[in-house]
Amino acid sequence: MRPSPVVNHLSPDDLQRRDPVIPRVAELLRPYRRQIVLVLVAVLASAALTSIVPFLVRAVFDNALFPLDGSPPDLGLLGWLVAGMCVIPIVTAFIGIGQNWLTSTVGNSAMADLRGDLFEHLQKMELAFFTATKTGAIQSRLANDVAGVRTVLTDTATTIVQNSVTVTAALIAMILLSWQLTILTLILMPLFVWLQLRVGRRRQRLARHTQESLSEMTAITEEALSVSGILLAKVFNRSPQEVERYREANRRQTRLQVEQAMTGRTFFAVVQTFFAITPALIYLVAGWIITGSSVISADTLTAGTLVAFTTLQGRLQMPLLQLMRVSLDVQTSLALFRRIFEYLDLEPAITERPGAVALDHDSMRGQVEMRGVWFRYPEPRELSGTVTRDRFGDTGVRIESDEERPESSGWALEDVSIVVEPGQLAAIVGPSGSGKTTCTYLVPRFYDVTEGAVLIDGHDVRDLTLSSLADAVGMVTQEPYLFHGTIRDNIAYACPGASAEAIEQAARDANIHDRIMSFPEGYETITGERGYRLSGGEKQRLAIARVLLKDPPILILDEATSALDTETERLVQEALERATRSRTTIAIAHRLSTIQSADVIFGLADGRVVQQGTHDQLLADPEGLYARLYVEQFSRSSGRRSPYDDRRADVSL
Template identity: 85%
Template sequence: MGLMPRPSAVITHLEPGDLRRDEPVLPRVARLLRPYRSKIALVLVAVVAAATLQSLVPFLTRAVFDNALFPLDGGPPRLHLLAWLVAGMCAIPVATALIGIGQNWLTSTVGNSAMADLRGDLFEHLQKMELAFFTATKTGAIQSRLANDVAGVRTVLTDTATTIVQNTVTVSAAFVSMVVLSWQLTILTLVVMPLFVLLQLRVGRRRQRLARRTQESLSEMTAITEEALSVSGILLAKVFNRSESEVARYREANRRQTRLQVEQAMTGRTFFAVVQVFFAITPALIYLVAGWIVTGALPAGADSLTAGTLVAFTTLQSRLQMPLLQLMRVSLDVQTSLALFRRIFEYLDLEPAITERPGAVALDPDRVRGRVELRDVRFRYPEPRALSGTTNRDRFGESGVRIEAEPESEAGTGTGTGTGWALDDISLVVEPGQLAAIVGPSGSGKTTATYLVPRFYDVTEGAVLIDGHDVRDLTLSSLADAVGMVTQEPYLFHGTIRDNIAYARPGASADQIEQAARDANIHDRIMSFPEGYETITGERGYRLSGGEKQRLAIARVLLKDPAILILDEATSALDNETERLVQEALERATRSRTTIAIAHRLSTIQSADVIFGLEDGRLVEHGTHVELLRSGGLYKRLYDEQFSRTPAGAPWCDPRRADVPL
């Protein structure tokens, strides 16, 4: 077998399962925007330019009153100067509006691009997570973080940063202008601002807690929707007459979501009402204090307080109200969004348990012999790594379908040796080209053993080897190319039959797809459909029969053409005629490749080169069909139990056949 060096995957310094909770959220959010530095710089230039232009308006207003309409020297109105001042006051809004259009395009581009990057990074990271993560996490909860949580931070990424900068510049320019006009009136305007800041911080912390609870509730609703409204969920509810209870469960989650939404919406409303009242009455107070200054009741420089100054100051004060309110609201929005960012980063910070070692090598697909060895293997399922509000708990697995590996994942609960091991001291070898079968009672570790070969899980002790190489030393991509699998319940996505088969090799030609279908005994059936290979399979392939789905899955793996094939009870629950078709397809699939088959129906594996018997996570026997019948162990017991329940006259399982010694 040839090995080709290939760059290893980038692995952080963290151990698998750790979370980088010590890193602040805001710097990480800033890194999302780093690729768009040039556009952000243009946004800042636009913001400063617009704020600078707007800060000129009050001074033009003062000039209109004190120099054009009512000159301080007592002369007549200066209409020529007034025309220029009015022209300037009209030009400024036009210029700021044009700047605003460009600024909005830039911020929308940056924000939505950063959000797309975040969503893509999250999806890519989830694709790298190990199988155990998904068996312990609700599919709806994952979908909620991809959709609802990322959408929840849209405003922060698209508008908030710009709003903060814009309003900060506006408030700063207005404050400087107010001080220039009258520092005494400025003190009156800003005297209670520290109190508002403290109140705002308290409100923000409360809204942050509520935001997290609201998103967790929304995740629960999404999970219920995904479970209950999938094809499997609807079928399950109808079969067991649980539709009303599912509706009640959804309504309860919906009511909780509504309460949290209302509570979140109302949090801070009283605070903002007080702020708005203060800003509304401040001009009246300004006029009162100005009167005291003009009459000399307050020795604060009455000569500098002209009518134009007073009008300009109150104009600035009214312009200051909206930016300050927006800054306060944006600050609360940021604190709320931080809770959503933390939820997203929780997933991004989960290190995959299955990773490539530094210096991992790639299997040469043309030189893989297919020798599989489990050497002194012991395996215990790791603790599930599901985050808050995402666990499956007492619900079914994905779409209401029980996952075979799940019962074995609970150490000490009817699986393994009773000591917590799902597999205990397993050593076996499957030679290249052999058909090896694994049999045993439910929960004996059959599926677990096969899941170790493609590294769906890593062994706790010992090693799994392909052609003498530890699978942990191989690149994940080359390992996936070398191993194919047909499961008991194959997954078909909602698409055409052609697309479902071609999923194994996207670049396959129509002739290659058709040949794979012929080898899988499904071509004639496909051509009997009105739309042939363009027939839509439906959600999870529900428009097809079980045998049709199984043969499509076989066609898919035949198109992939792996060196090692794993069959996980691929002919269970099929009628005799369909089983015959599937069995013929499997016989073609197993030619010239190493095959490991898990079977409860022992009739399907009697011709296997070697049969391994597992019980309570231990390998208790191995040999051929005839040898194991003679030995009188586990296989003989399973054989007798199965065929004693079979109706008389079934030739494929008659224990009195000439080739079966009793």
């Protein structure tokens, strides 16, 4: 028995230990170092100017209005001091405007970089990741989680720096005025810091649970309000249950939001109350000092000093409160950053090897070989707050395969060896779950083999560049995917720079041009979500036109004519005959009548190749898999009973 592949699972705590969050957030801001330096200069200038005001206030009282030497008020000095007190707020206001513009630019740019990096990274992930993860969960991390850290990137960093500088400047000024009163003001700060850390840890846990709940809500919305979800709910009259499912998730989200909002409110109420009564305590202590009831000397405690100190105290309290609130916001955002970095830390299972070779399409022969292939589907990756099983079996781009989720303990393919020569039409037949679709997924490296090798023109596909491999292999699936856009855009997706003439020629070759021109808007007709405005045959022919425009040397057809009426099947079959000319084609056959002219037919059962040959050769063996399947299908289509119907009544080809 072959060994199973090793799957590494990293928990959020493992990721945090391996790569701390804060340095990685700082790395996001590295490209904007110059702007950040300007922000810091603006913050320092604003804090320095603001710290001058209390000293001007003291000078107004002690030198201009009530000189300590008993002389009359100095109106000239008073005018200069008042002018300074008026100019400083004006200057700091202009500095603040520039600072806000810089921080907004830096923060939003960094957030755009993060969002772009995350989307780019998700594009590199292997197919297995998307078949095991809800599309709504992915969308939630890309939208909700990134949006949740916006404040941290746009405002929080500047707020921390600005308030830290303001608090530092205010403390220095307060100490210079009266270190004794400063101690009284800050006596309970260690307790507040300890309480704040405890509240922050709880807020962080709540933030993680809240985002997980929001992710689940997004997934429910994506499932239930997609065209497929709405259709399914209406067919089975499940709309009331879907509404209740959403309401329950909504109620949970509301409870978490309220709990998160209320966490720390009592703490901040206590802090604000203390700060509010501190000036009164300062006045009381000042009275003791002035009357000689205190050991503190009253020589330096003038009226101006007392007014300046309480002014500074007011300037200190607001930044301290903001720092505490921001600290909680940062700890909350760290939970969101960890969820984002958890995706960014996922290594794609399908990557290019160093020195990968690019296929030259002009010189490609198109030979495809599977040499001793063993394959087991990988286990789903474990992510925090990610549901790995889709409610409707729909994970965005629908992949029609009854072999997507085999038992994790079993092999999907066992020692499969086949060769498709250049230009041949090779067909793969077999009962449901035999491994047909799995074989076709290994050629373009949607998955990597567990053992053995898949080769194109003698090159192991793992040694080829992903870009050249993708260009070399085209695929038409049983249910093609069309995005919400025009018919022209859907066809041109394979070759964005294609001319209108090339697009129309591909449509003609796919037997869909005349049908397109019958629409009032022709090639500008909107296909609708996933092409639901078109019939199954029309969507299939558009998919064929798309692959014809791509013109790949190797073509894979995954039951491309199943579930079509006779006339539509004829049109699609004619299009497929054009598509298979002068290129290597691998077709999973639904109707055996469509592959009678195949150059070679491979029969699969239980993940093994049990037969190989032409239609006539395989039909000559009445006990073989192909002959039995052929007789059964013929019997069903003609209405006559086959002796094989009792043994294999549920065969799907």
